Amino acid sequence: MANETVRRKRILSGIQPTGTFTLGNYIGAVRNWAKLQDEFDCLYMVADLHALTVRQVPADLRKNTREAAAMLLAAGIDPKQSILFVQSHVPAHTQLGWIATCNSQFGELSRMTQFKDKSAKHPDNVNGGLFTYPSLMAADILVYNADLVPVGQDQTQHLELARTIAQRFNSSYSPTFTMPEGYITKAGAKVMSLAEPTRKMSKSDPNVNSFILMTDDKDAILRKFKRAVTDCDGIVRYDVAEKPGVSNLMTIYSVFTGKDYDAITAEFEGKGYGDFKIAVGEAVADGLAPIQGEYKRILADKAYVDAVLAEGAQGASRIADRMVQKVYKKVGLLQL
Numbered sequence: 001m002a003n004e005t006v007r008r009k010r011i012l013s014g015i016q017p018t019g020t021f022t023l024g025n026y027i028g029a030v031r032n033w034a035k036l037q038d039e040f041d042c043l044y045m046v047a048d049l050h051a052l053t054v055r056q057v058p059a060d061l062r063k064n065t066r067e068a069a070a071m072l073l074a075a076g077i078d079p080k081q082s083i084l085f086v087q088s089h090v091p092a093h094t095q096l097g098w099i100a101t102c103n104s105q106f107g108e109l110s111r112m113t114q115f116k117d118k119s120a121k122h123p124d125n126v127n128g129g130l131f132t133y134p135s136l137m138a139a140d141i142l143v144y145n146a147d148l149v150p151v152g153q154d155q156t157q158h159l160e161l162a163r164t165i166a167q168r169f170n171s172s173y174s175p176t177f178t179m180p181e182g183y184i185t186k187a188g189a190k191v192m193s194l195a196e197p198t199r200k201m202s203k204s205d206p207n208v209n210s211f212i213l214m215t216d217d218k219d220a221i222l223r224k225f226k227r228a229v230t231d232c233d234g235i236v237r238y239d240v241a242e243k244p245g246v247s248n249l250m251t252i253y254s255v256f257t258g259k260d261y262d263a264i265t266a267e268f269e270g271k272g273y274g275d276f277k278i279a280v281g282e283a284v285a286d287g288l289a290p291i292q293g294e295y296k297r298i299l300a301d302k303a304y305v306d307a308v309l310a311e312g313a314q315g316a317s318r319i320a321d322r323m324v325q326k327v328y329k330k331v332g333l334l335q336l
């Protein structure tokens with residue numbers, strides 16, 4: 001029992017394998033995941049089942065899933081320290097997912113803004129999975145009794161549902177699930193589009209100059225930053241409301257150089273945006289270069305990636321299967 005009091009908090013997070021990660025995914029999520037490993041017991045998941053809520057080309061999904069895992073490894077997720085796995089490799093997620101769905105109210109799911117956005121975006125494929133996706137996400141979290149869930153702003157409503165389900169289940173049956181808390185990182189939590197800096201950077205943006213991909217080469221990175229939308233007052237100063245473009249570039253620059261906003265303002269005083277944008281591009285290209293090198297090396301060794309994922313699935317299942325058994329018993333499913 002003494003051990004219990006010193007148990008490190010458990011973290012679970014997931015990312016969908018919908019194509020090469022952007023700089024936004026890296027700064028907002030993946031970079032922080034790597035940092036959390038020293039302090040917490042971490043489980044990181046490639047959420048391939050979630051990706052099926054929109055139509056996927058099977059070969060692409062397979063490829064994107066392995067690539068996502070390779071990129072997480074390249075970005076510093078250490079499989080000796082953390083459990084890295086693919087969602088569909090751990091059946092407990094869908095098993096608890098059904099129980100979570102049966103403990104989600106139609107009204108609650110109907111209110112999810114992401115559901116409303118996505119159904120508007122794909123009116124020809126408003127499928128049941130898109131609707132119950134937050135219940136599956138709740139199961140992803142609750143099946144590990146995760147204490148903390150690093151998520152972006154757009155996922156806080158889903159996390160809130162996970163808490164509602166946990167609470168509902170605990171009071172209908174008996175205390176079972178840990179109440180998960182969001183773990184929202186402040187600095188650089190949200191990277192904006194380079195073309196429309198009031199919108200989030202997204203790889204589904206038809207304008208390829210609006211986002212940086214983790215695999216972009218130096219030329220592409222410099223070119224995209226050169227074209228980034230700023231403003232006309234010519235002063236490098238952090239002010240999200242008045243200067244969203246410049247502020248976004250400052251955030252990115254700050255992440256890669258460790259300099260704070262005042263230091264950045266001082267550095268570019270009396271210089272134009274041209275110099276500033278080149279400096280941001282250089283910092284990003286230099287910062288991504290080692291990750292890109294690792295990514296290439298790791299991806300070339302599919303057997304290694306697959307071995308990591310196989311071991312991750314085992315480690316995750318060991319925790320999750322026990323929870324499913326416990327829950328199945330509590331809800332009255334016949335045990336043999």
Ligand code: TRP
Pocket residue numbers: 012013014015016047050136137140141149150151155
């Ligand atoms: N829904 C998340 C996204 O689209 C990914 C995800 C799936 C997730 N399951 C999760 C994130 C569990 C945190 C915890 O970004």
